[in-house]
Amino acid sequence: MNQNSQRLLQLGVVAFVVIVFGTIFHWTINRVYVPAGHSLKLTYKGPLFFGSAKSPPPTRLARYEEGEVGVQERLLGPGRHFYCPIWWKTEVVKDYVVEPVVPRAGKIEHVVCQVGIATSKIGDITGDTSNVVIDGDLGETNSRGILRKTFGPGRYRINPFAYDFKVVDVVTDDRSGQRKFGGWVDIPTGYCGVVTNLTNIPAKGANEPAQLAGVQSNVLQPGLYPINPHEQAIDIIEIGYREKSVTVSKKVDREGNVVIDDAGEPIVAEKTTGINFPSNDGFPIHMDFTAIWGILPEQAANLVEIYGSVAKAEERLVLPQIESICRERGSTKGAVELLVGDTRQQFQDDVSKMFHEIMEKNNVTLLYGLVRHIYIPT
Numbered sequence: 001m002n003q004n005s006q007r008l009l010q011l012g013v014v015a016f017v018v019i020v021f022g023t024i025f026h027w028t029i030n031r032v033y034v035p036a037g038h039s040l041k042l043t044y045k046g047p048l049f050f051g052s053a054k055s056p057p058p059t060r061l062a063r064y065e066e067g068e069v070g071v072q073e074r075l076l077g078p079g080r081h082f083y084c085p086i087w088w089k090t091e092v093v094k095d096y097v098v099e100p101v102v103p104r105a106g107k108i109e110h111v112v113c114q115v116g117i118a119t120s121k122i123g124d125i126t127g128d129t130s131n132v133v134i135d136g137d138l139g140e141t142n143s144r145g146i147l148r149k150t151f152g153p154g155r156y157r158i159n160p161f162a163y164d165f166k167v168v169d170v171v172t173d174d175r176s177g178q179r180k181f182g183g184w185v186d187i188p189t190g191y192c193g194v195v196t197n198l199t200n201i202p203a204k205g206a207n208e209p210a211q212l213a214g215v216q217s218n219v220l221q222p223g224l225y226p227i228n229p230h231e232q233a234i235d236i237i238e239i240g241y242r243e244k245s246v247t248v249s250k251k252v253d254r255e256g257n258v259v260i261d262d263a264g265e266p267i268v269a270e271k272t273t274g275i276n277f278p279s280n281d282g283f284p285i286h287m288d289f290t291a292i293w294g295i296l297p298e299q300a301a302n303l304v305e306i307y308g309s310v311a312k313a314e315e316r317l318v319l320p321q322i323e324s325i326c327r328e329r330g331s332t333k334g335a336v337e338l339l340v341g342d343t344r345q346q347f348q349d350d351v352s353k354m355f356h357e358i359m360e361k362n363n364v365t366l367l368y369g370l371v372r373h374i375y376i377p378t
Helices: 003-028 297-306 310-330 335-339 341-361
Strands: 031-034 038-044 079-082 088-094 096-098 115-120 145-147 154-156 163-168 170-173 180-187 191-197 214-220 223-227 232-238 240-246 275-278 284-295 365-375
Touching (some): 031 088, 096 163, 180 191, 191 297, 232 297, 240 310, 284 310, 335 341
Antiparallel strands (some): 031 079, 038 088, 170 180, 180 232
8 A cells, every 4th residue: 555545544534533423422412402381592702712602682682683692582492403513502491381270279169371471581670570561572671671462372482581480370369458369360240440550551552541559440241361470460349239238236034045125125235236326305226227239340440449449338438337327317306206107217218318418428229227226114
């Protein structure tokens, strides 16, 4: 074998070794496998010897095609990818899944949908961004803050360097004394949703004008709603009528039977409840009263704004007015006038009329206000 042949053989062996080594290096060191349900986050370290690199603007992540170093904007999907660790840093990240139905205890006991809330970590800083709600979509934000848009059921490939993503079902807040809902809100039949904007909402076209922060007059009808808990809070208010009675405590014997007087009337307990006042001729009068009152959809927002909840409206409006009106009208009449005849009917009519007027003035509907029984001493 002559010298040229030996040299060609040596070159061939070197080339073979280089190819084998390069193939092994490429399929072991450079190879990154991304399983289903995951994505690949890339960080470009920059050129090693030649060329120059620049940093991306603060409103977005780096783009390799523009020669920018840093975390890359685009995530790669499942499969095999080849990136040399000399120039690239790779990280496999899990995709976010927003479920359409969440099973409870291994079976679907109640349909609970989920909603995704995203927070942008890149972009311009405008003061404290912890509660700032911004417009835009994933990959399209220019400032930091919580995205106004909510994300329904589906799979989302989200760069964790750019966005925090939280998957929630139902978010509740009890700090105000009335439970407020966010996330995926289910308003059942017979209820409506009163919306409280936690921040100003800009207009979304001619059909959706801008909204100021605070309680909104338009309510949500029964159904499912994806609500951003950083933007809005929902009070679920029962619509329709309810009964509230104020009754007198009666005296009972040891067997628990109600004690009656010579006229066959129950005797009022010494420490009684209910409505009590003196008649104009000095007799102690006790009374049972029942109110059938309720809230209509157009009244729900006003109730939440003034009282906070149905229970608070009953406590602060209905009960005090029942006692005040009965005492005011009843103390102008004598004991016998409250017991029989036209004067008893007139008292009932006066109380009902005054009660209706006050409830209507406070934007609450009264169906009936009834004096059920009057206890007069023998």
